[in-house]
Amino acid sequence: MKFLAVSQNTSDPSAHVAAEGARMAELAAAGVVDQMFLKADYSGAVLIAEAADSETLRNELDTLPLVVNGVTTFSITELVAAPM
DSSP, rough: EEEEEEEEEEEEGGHHHHHHHHHHHHHHHHTTTEEEEOOOTSOOOOEEEEOOOOHHHHHHTTTTTHHHSSSSSEEEEEEEEOOO
């Protein structure tokens, strides 16, 4: 299943950026994160992700250093293909 995951930073992420990048690279290599964008105002990120279900994705996102350290929270929305 495809998901849109949008984060909202609640404090300054600077201290965790390197660790976040490393973990995000692992999730991308594992096929969990398809695409990642930063919000233009740097208040969070927007991910296109793949997982069996939203709980599985939540468990993966909960391993990100920004989440572990209480710096960001994610909202997760399931995506479906639009008819063309």
